[in-house]
Amino acid sequence: MTALATPGLLALDRAAQDLLFRTARTANTFTDEPVTDAQVAAIHDLIRYGPTAYNGQPLRVLLLRSPAARARLLPHLSSGNRAKTAAAPLVAVLAADVDFHERLPELYPHRPQARDWLTDRATRVEQARFSATLQIGYLLVGVRAAGLAAGPMAGFDAEGVTREFFPDGRHETLLVMNVGHPGPDSWSARLPRLSTEDVLRTL
Amino acid sequence: MTALATPGLLALDRAAQDLLFRTARTANTFTDEPVTDAQVAAIHDLIRYGPTAYNGQPLRVLLLRSPAARARLLPHLSSGNRAKTAAAPLVAVLAADVDFHERLPELYPHRPQARDWLTDRATRVEQARFSATLQIGYLLVGVRAAGLAAGPMAGFDAEGVTREFFPDGRHETLLVMNVGHPGPDSWSARLPRLSTEDVLRTL
Numbered sequence: 485m486t487a488l489a490t491p492g493l494l495a496l497d498r499a500a501q502d503l504l505f506r507t508a509r510t511a512n513t514f515t516d517e518p519v520t521d522a523q524v525a526a527i528h529d530l531i532r533y534g535p536t537a538y539n540g541q542p543l544r545v546l547l548l549r550s551p552a553a554r555a556r557l558l559p560h561l562s563s564g565n566r567a568k569t570a571a572a573p574l575v576a577v578l579a580a581d582v583d584f585h586e587r588l589p590e591l592y593p594h595r596p597q598a599r600d601w602l603t604d605r606a607t608r609v610e611q612a613r614f615s616a617t618l619q620i621g622y623l624l625v626g627v628r629a630a631g632l633a634a635g636p637m638a639g640f641d642a643e644g645v646t647r648e649f650f651p652d653g654r655h656e657t658l659l660v661m662n663v664g665h666p667g668p669d670s671w672s673a674r675l676p677r678l679s680t681e682d683v684l685r686t687l
Numbered sequence: 688m689t690a691l692a693t694p695g696l697l698a699l700d701r702a703a704q705d706l707l708f709r710t711a712r713t714a715n716t717f718t719d720e721p722v723t724d725a726q727v728a729a730i731h732d733l734i735r736y737g738p739t740a741y742n743g744q745p746l747r748v749l750l751l752r753s754p755a756a757r758a759r760l761l762p763h764l765s766s767g768n769r770a771k772t773a774a775a776p777l778v779a780v781l782a783a784d785v786d787f788h789e790r791l792p793e794l795y796p797h798r799p800q801a802r803d804w805l806t807d808r809a810t811r812v813e814q815a816r817f818s819a820t821l822q823i824g825y826l827l828v829g830v831r832a833a834g835l836a837a838g839p840m841a842g843f844d845a846e847g848v849t850r851e852f853f854p855d856g857r858h859e860t861l862l863v864m865n866v867g868h869p870g871p872d873s874w875s876a877r878l879p880r881l882s883t884e885d886v887l888r889t890l
Contacts, residue, residue: 493729495834500703504828505736525883526696532880533708535827537841539878545887553890591879614820614861621824624738625707631698638740649890658817675742676794677735680728684748687756687852 504628509671511633512568514664519574519632527626534622536615538598539591542584543619546577546649556648561660562639572635572662577645578623579655580616582609613656620659627663633670635662707831712874714836715771717867722777722835730829737825739818741801742794745787746822749780749852759851764863765842775838775865780848781826782858783819785812816859823862830866836873838865 494501502508524547532541548554554575558566569575585602592598602608620636627634637660645657697704705711727750735744751757757778761769772778788805795801805811823839830837840863848860 493726494733494832495706496703496733496832500699501733501832503698505733505825508736510738521889523696524887528883528886530697530699530704530708532886533711533877534824535713535837535839541881541886543886547887547889549889587881591881593878594875614816617817617820618824618827621737621821622708622828624821625825625828629697629699629704634738636738672797674736675796678744678790678794680731683731683735683744683746684727684750686724686750686752 503631504625508628509633509666509674511635511662511664511666511670513667513670514568514572514633514635514662515667517573517665519663523630523632524574527623527630530629531619531622531626534619536618537611538588538595540584540588540611540615541591541619542580542582542612543616543623544579544581544655545623546579548575548577557645557660560641560644560648561637565637565639565660568635569637569660569662573664574662576661576663577649577657578616578620578659578661579646579650579657580609580612581655582612583654584608584612584615609656613658616658620661624661627661632663633666635664637661706834707828711831712836712869712877714838714865714867714869714873716870716873717771717775717836717838717865718870720776720868722866726833726835727777730826730833733832734822734825734829737822739821740814741791741798743787743791743814743818744794744822745783745785745815746819746826747782747784747858748826749782751778751780760848760863763844763847763851764840768840768842768863771838772840772863772865776867777865779864779866780852780860781819781823781862781864782849782853782860783812783815784858785815786857787811787815787818812859816861819861823864827864830864835866836869838867840864 585599588599589596624634640660642657764772788802791802792799827837843863845860
């Protein structure tokens, strides 16, 4: 199915489709233009409405702004990710709060007993990882909704980052993501995507 | 931070913000209006551009349309989710392809050796779950971009659904999601969301 075949089927207008998905790209270089705290708060204020299991909202976002904080992260990244992360206007460490259940009586008030369904830590880790990862999907869309580019990176030592930045033992690091305005040669040609036939099956 | 404080900070216009996040809601009842294969293909054609680790795109979507297929799912849902799922215009079973690495030479052609980094199944399961869950985040946004409502459900037996629908042993079921146009009394008042202060921290 090509993009040209679908214009009338989505309620979202074409410019917004492009901004969020079709022309948006993972950025590897950034301009010097800063990403402000107000922009980050506006992104969060938008994407916090995305659904999570039990409305648990386990995603926690650590923004690395100071050079000292940035320097603590770099050794935990794969070598190919260090220079671009050192130079990015903003770096976000995205983690799941494994003890998110403590707030369920407030967040899921019609079933406050949900907290007690999650007394087993392994179950909670799985739930926290799942819902926080969903939220990272929303966050990526939100970064783009702000007219910014995201640079999510798979290559890093998650346990090392967790030890460095979340010594409390209640967080699991899921992703490190650079954010900014794309700079020169920020990406190569788009990589191939699977077809509808590869992904969808009907019974 | 309230929504009123942020209007100028996002590039995405307010109507699109509302469609995707602010007024969009998890639906529990649906009208009889069908969700067509063309709509589903248009949603997939939009969200398939969302980023995944190694461009691996492990999400697989099984659409249950026939009454026989729907009947196979219902026993694996928690009792509170059965009636609404039986009545939904479309039910999607969302799973991760644990053997997604087989296609990396095609999907990540500049580093075809990436396939060989993923020979360990446990590593692959973790990667497949993570990227497919990100893609479910994009898919939820995509369903809303089509003017439809999603009804993701946490209450189901994932292993049972996997055994029933993916006996090949190469998939892990992550979520069951109803899709349609919201019906009467489709939701209650919106549940509370965490504040920016709860979620964001700066170093």
